[in-house]
Amino acid sequence: MTTTTGAPAPVALPRPYLFWLAGVQAGLLGDAALYFALGWAASAHGGGAAGLVLTAITVPRTALVLLGGAVADRFGARRVMLVGDTVMLVATGALALVAADRGTPLWLLVAAAAVIGTVDAFHLPASGSMPRRLVPADRLPRALALRQAGGQSAVLLGAPLGGLLVAAGGLSGAALADAASFGVVLLVLLRVRPREEEGPSGPREGLLREAASGVRLALADPLLRAALLLTGAAAGALLPVVSLLGPLLARAHGWAAGTAGLVSAGQAAGVLAVAGLVVRRGGLPRAGVGAAAGLCAASAGTALLALAGEPAVAVAGSTVAGLGSGLFACHLGPLVLTGAPHSHLSRVQALLTLVQSLALVLANALLGLLADAAGATLPTLLCALATATAGLTALATPALRRA
Structure with a gap:
């Protein structure tokens, strides 16, 4: 007779989820490459044009996302994703053809960005709900951690891949690669069927009313309300640190671009490390406490980054911030x-998605203005303070502490 010791091995994630996630990963990588290519092409028209292209993605995504959630709940998340991926397959194919024939005029870049933002508004809520539709509740932390790791990997690999595709075939080449990734996603979705594919039965209201009912439900539920507020605080205080303030700190210290890239890589490595651990071992028993602890750890890393006088210390700070960010995301x-x-x-x-987007847009604008007026160190320290305050507030919130 044999005996085993130690903790039992975690139960495997469902095959349909892993199959779906593989398709999602292909789509994310293709999207990241295309975003780089669009930004590169727009930069040839000047800074204002590059900002216009980014705005053309952000505005429809933000304005329509609540409606997109209502559509997915009514008609089924899988159906919405199938339609969205089909539209993007056609759109990226058309973009490749037009770019090959006419180059990259600004109107083409803005039109492509507007299509991306509009489809995202419907696709993101549907895709975000799929783990719950495919994975039992007790395995959700590991499932979401695996998705987090995949998304972070796509961000890290997307820009270099986009650069290679642009060098080889311009915007047309990147668009063709993204179209191929949407083809992969469509094939996967045709095979994967959630347990509850149909929308809810019963009397239906207008889509705008149904979208508003989702807001009312979240605001009335103590746990969801607290989680959304915490998400907004984290998006506003954590996300701008590496993307906006990190490069500004590097320039203030006279560090090279490669050093700034290492700071960003440290944050990504921290997120990936925590996500990998959660995939392997599972999340903490009290997810609310885990999320709060993640914010407190991220606060310490952000403060270390703000006060760093040497590149090695800055990379250490960003890595700690990444560990905290990963702990927060994998539990919330x-x-x-x-x-x-x-x-x-x-x-x-x-x-x-709306809370994250609005918080990030507002924080980027305010932190950028403050950095211009007082240097990058002060806004980074304020981000550390805001993150610590959010983490401690979460620990003091019964709905989160007991979750």
Whole structure:
């Protein structure tokens, strides 16, 4: 007779989820490459044009995302994703053809960006709800951690891949690669069917009313309300640190671009390390406490980054911030998905996306102005303070502390 010691091996994630996630990963990598190519092409028209292209993505995504969540809950997340991926397959194919024939005029870049932003508004809430539709609740932390790791990997690899594609075939080459990735996603979606594919039965209201009901539900539920507020605080205080303030700090110290890239890589490595650990071992028993602890750890890393006088210290600070960010994301995501009723899964995900987007846009603008007026160190320290305050507030919030 043999005996085993130690903790039992975690139960494997469902095959349909892993199959779906592989398709999602292909799509994310193609999207990241195309975003780089669009930004590169827009930069040839000047800074104002580059900002216009980014705005053309952000505005429809933000304006329509609540409606997109209501559509996914009514008609089914899988159906919405199938339609969205089909539209993007056609759009990226058309972009490749037009770019090959006419180059990269500004109107083409803005039109492509507007299509991307509009499709994202419907696709993101549907995609965000799929883990809950494919994975039992007890395995959600590991499932979402694996998705987090995949998304972070796509961000890291997307820009270099986009650079290679642009060098080889210009914007047309990157668009063709993204079209191929959407073809992969479509093939995967045709094979994967969630347990509850149809939208809810019963009397239906108008889509705008249904979108508003998702907001009311989230605001009335103590756990969802606290989680959304915490998400907004984290998006505003954490996300700008590496993307906006890190490069400004590097320039203030006279460091080279390669050093700034190492700071960004440290943050990504921290997120990936935590996501990998959660995939292997599972999340903490109290997810709310884990999310709060993640914010507190990220605060310490951000403060270290702000006060760093040497590149090695800055990289260490960004890595600690990444570890905290990963701990936060891997524990808050399952709370939101399991806290939302099945009838409102996509609408709650849409509200989560909206909160993150609005907080990030506002924070980037304010922190950028403050950095111009007082240097990058002060806004980075303020981000550390805001993150610590959010983490401590979460620990003091019963709905989160007991979750």
